[in-house]
Amino acid sequence: MSDKRVAERIEAVMGALAARNHRKPWQALVVAVVLVVLGGFFARTLALNADMVGLLPKSFPSVQDLEKMRKRFGGQGYVVVVGMGAEPAVLKQFVDDMVPKAAQLPEIQFVNYQRPRPFFEEHALYYVDVPDLKVIQERIDARIAWEKEQANPLFVRLDDAPPPPIDFTDIEQKYAGSASQRMANGEDLYFIDPEERLVVLMLKPKGSSADLNYAKKVVGQVEDFLAQQDFSKYGPTFKTAVTGTFKKKMDQQKMITADLGRASGIAMVLLVLYLAFHFRSALGVVFTMAPVLAGLSWTYGFVGLAYGKVNLLTGFLAAVLGGLGVEHGIHLLGRYTTLRSEGQDSLQATREAFSHTGFSAFIAALVAALTFLSLSISEFAAFHEFGIIAAVGMLVSIASYLLILPALLGLASRWGWTPRTHVGSAGPLALLARWLPRSYRAVAIVVGLGLVVLISQAWRVSFSYDASKLEDVRVPSVSLDRSVNRILGYSQTPVVVLTDSRDMEHEVVRQLEKRKAERGKESTIDFVGALVDLVPKQQQEKKTVLQAIRQRLEKxxxxxxxxxxxxNLERALKMTRAEPFQRENLPEAVRRQFEGLGGADAGGVVLVYSAINLADGARTRTFAKEVRGMNLPDGTQVSAAGEALIVADILDMVAQDGPRILGAAILSVLAAMWLTLGRLRTALICMLPTLLSVAGLMALLDLKFNYLNIVVLPVLIGTTVDAGVHLMQRLSEPDSDFISVYAETGRAIVGGLLTSAIGFLALVIAQHPGLNSIGNVANLGFGVNVVIVLLGFPSLLLLVERWRRKHSTTAAPAENT
Structure with missing residues (x-):
């Protein structure tokens, strides 16, 4: 059976189904309503999950490691209470008052509010290796000898050399990067910024911030606690705020949910307004929107059954699918209206519109579905789920129009409704249709040169790994959290290596510090902390040396x-009097940071603090490599766990999957169009607008792609090919006239592209920068495509047609001779 025969059969089936639903509208509408109720039932519990961890398959080692860490160690990060707007002494009083009360909250493990400087300063020499202690002892011996010489009246010094120092800060500096030194560093004992008038309390919850219900619970508990306190004694300008990992995730969830709701609402309003302008008819709006809304309910019923949630990308698909679905309605209802104006009755016009324009819409939906489906080859859940849901949505939209629109038209025609006649010879597109055949060569040259210039600049487009640009710094908890990190002097959220023994703990620390030393300034590790290092070895031997040093100092x-x-002498005497200590002697706030939910018996951990901003995706990928894959003597391998490693895996996956997804999208579109249109050449011509718009998109305005907006590329390939399909199909009909076809179809094409863009346009006003970047890139692509479809593509078709006519007329005389 030929490809053309397949197309004719599909056209006949679609026309027959549309005619049946037109004749029996109530049956069709009852079926539609039942499906809408079922869709709403299964979609009723859908909720947004903006957590990054859920975007990777559970089979990934980083996901499994993070899950183990959460079960044994608890979640990462803190609920951070910030006091502000008072003098330093008042802020410290606030901390002292709040700590005992906050520590009693049911979901709080402990409160970290001071640097452990006194303890670590007192025991500083226990963290110095024995050989270095002996160097200190030698320096003191030299100073004692010098003092004795100075006290001897018979001794005459022949030079002006200074006395041997008893300062050993240079030796302490060797250990400045150790956990004990870094955790104790700071100008003040409290986590305070006197200039900004801020003080910080870090409350460690028992659960994980990935569980958003738990995050709401613990943050709400802390906020309720603060609301019950009387802060008037701290002054009229004093106030508190909550930030930290748990609060930021809550605020992010709240912001994205609001953005998606706002975007969907705005998109629907804009769609209705445009349709009212396009059709100049209230019923035209109803005929177009009813199938779209029904299709969305069916689609999200499927999402509820298949996934039970939406993620950061699939959450805004309602707005996008609404815009894409309306495009089919514009073409179908526009063609129906034209056929009615030509004298056909409602049934004939419905059958004809769905046979030909409906077939073009089916091809466009199928091509878009296959393009979206190419995203499903990615293991990245945001892409995978987006691809499947969008593909289902595109096919469902055609089914919805085939079921509902003929039924509505059938009822309207029975009740005496006559569609408003659109005059194809009037309007800007009609003027453009008459102008293009006279100027197509110049237009083709100008558009072609413009595209060449754009494509030549494609090398400037790059991928941005900077996740900080996807955070809204205007959210108070986000900006305040950065101030907290600055006050601490290190990250609040180190990555974690789980250990089963002290020997294992020591080996992990040794390997990480070796890696840090080997990389030098290029290392992304700030410092490594573990109880095995905070409780140093050889303490009795060191105590003996310290006693000897003290005896000398006392002389x-x-x-x-x-x-x-x-x-310096007084400080040295104090440090040499310190006694050996064990884990239980460490400050509680320090010790608890290294203990799991089960306490000291649950196993140990090594905390690895990054030397970089973990929002810098490129360096986060380097950090992930530096803290992974440590081979232990017993043959096992361990890696750090943390959300930073999840982000690194996501970025690696996007970088790896991006070219494959784009290639699969192009090939799937070409294959589908070749099969349905019958000719490879026709398929290639229909694809040209899409391919050129993508190339222009990559060059224009030097926008950067990120792991969210890169999904727009296959979206553009799948959706903008619709224009080429409709124009080619109409021009291939017998006795088609370029001017009339361009005027009618061009109007529908522009309307279709505008409604497709509306779904993304609503994201431009989103507060979340990631969603905002999706809207910016998508609408840039649609904007480029409007120019190509209205000017470049028709000019190309006219060039091909004139070239074909020229060669066919020159070949005919040659055959006759």
Missing amino acids: LDPERMPKDVRS
């Missing part, structure tokens, strides 16, 4: 020392 007379040396 020096402080009164004979300069003031600066005297302070």
Whole structure:
């Protein structure tokens, strides 16, 4: 059976189904209503999950490691309470008042509110290796000898050399990057910024921030606690705010949910307004929107059954699918109206419109569905689910129009409705249709040169790994969280390596510090912390050396020392009096950071703090490589766990899947169009607008792609091919006239592209920068495509047609001779 025969059969089936629904409208509408009720029932519990962890398959090691970490260690990050707007002494009083109360909250493990400086300063010399302690001892011996010489009246010094120092800060500096030093560093004991008048309390919850219901629970608990306090004693300008990982995730969820609701609402309003302008008829709006709304309910019923949730990308599909679905309605209802104006009755016009224009809409929907489906080859759930849901939505939209629109037209015609006649010879597109055949060569040259210029700049387009640009810094919890990190001096959310023994803990620390030393300044590790290092080895041996040092220091007379040396002497004496200690002697806030939910018996952890901003995706990928794949002596391998590693895997996956998805999208579109249109050449011509618009998109305005907006590329390929299909199909009909076809179909094409763009246009006003970037890139692509479809593509068709006529007329005389 020929390809043309397949197309004719599909046309006949679609025309027959449309005619049947036109004759029996109530049956068709009852079926539609039942399906809408079922769709609404299954979609009723759908909710947005904006957590990044859910976007990777559970089989990924980073996901499995994170799940193990959460079960044993708990969630990452804190609920951070910030006091602000008072003098430093008042802020410290606020902290001292709140800590005992906050620690009693049911969901709080502990409160971290001070640097453990006193403890680590007192025991600083226990963190110094024995050979370095002996160097200190030698320096003191040298100073004692010098003092004795100075005290000897018979001794004459022949030079002006300064006395040997008893300062050993240079040796302490060797250990400045250790966890004990980094955790104790800071100008103040409290986490305070006197200039900004901020003080920080970090409350560690028992659960994970990935569980948004738990995050709401614990943040609500903290906020309720603060609301019950009387802060008037801290001054009239004093106030509190909540930030941290848990609060940021809540705010992000709230913002995205509001953005998606706003975008969907605005998109629907804009669609209705445009349809009212396009058809100049209220019924025209109803005929077009009713199938779209029904199709959306069916689609999201499928989503409820298949997934039970929507993610950051699939959440805004309602607005996008609404715009894409309306495009079919514009073509179908526009063709129906034209046929009625030509004298056909309602049944004939319905059958004819769905046989030909409906077939073109079916091809466009099938091509778009296959293009969307190419996203499903990715393991990245945001792409995978987006592809499947969008593909289902595109096919459902055609089924919805085939079921509902003929039924509505049938009822309207029985009740005496006559469609408003659109004059094809009037309007800007009609003028353009008459002008193009006279100027197509110049238009083709200008558009072609413009595209060449754009394509030549494609090398400038790059992929942005900077996730910070996908966060809205205007959200108070996000901007405040950055201030908290600055005050702390290190990240609130280190990645975690789970350990089963102290030997394993020590080996992990050793390997990570070795990697850090090997990479030097290029290392992305700030410091590594573990209880095995916070409780140093050889303490008894070190105690013996420290006692010897103290005995020597006590021989020096402080009164004979300069003031600066005297302070060093007093500090040294204090450190040498420190006694050995064990884990239970560490400050509670320090010890609890390294203990799991089951306490000390649940196993240990190694905390790895990054030296980079984890919003920098490119460096986060480097950090992930540096903290993964540590081979232990027993043959096992361990890796760090944390959301930073999830982000790194997502970025790796997008970088790997992007070219494959784009290639699959192009090939699937070409194959589908070749099969349905019958000729490879016709399929290629229909694809040209899409391919050129994508190339122009990549060059225009030097916009960067990210792991969210890159999904727009296959979307553009799948949706904008619709214009080429409709124009080619209409021009291939017998006795078709370019001017009349362009005037009628061009109007529908523009309307279709505008309604497709409306779904994305609503995202331009979103507060979330990631959603905003999707809207910007998509509408840029649609804008480029309008120019190509209205000018470039018709000019190309006219060039091909004139070339064909010229060669056919020159070949005919040659055959006759």
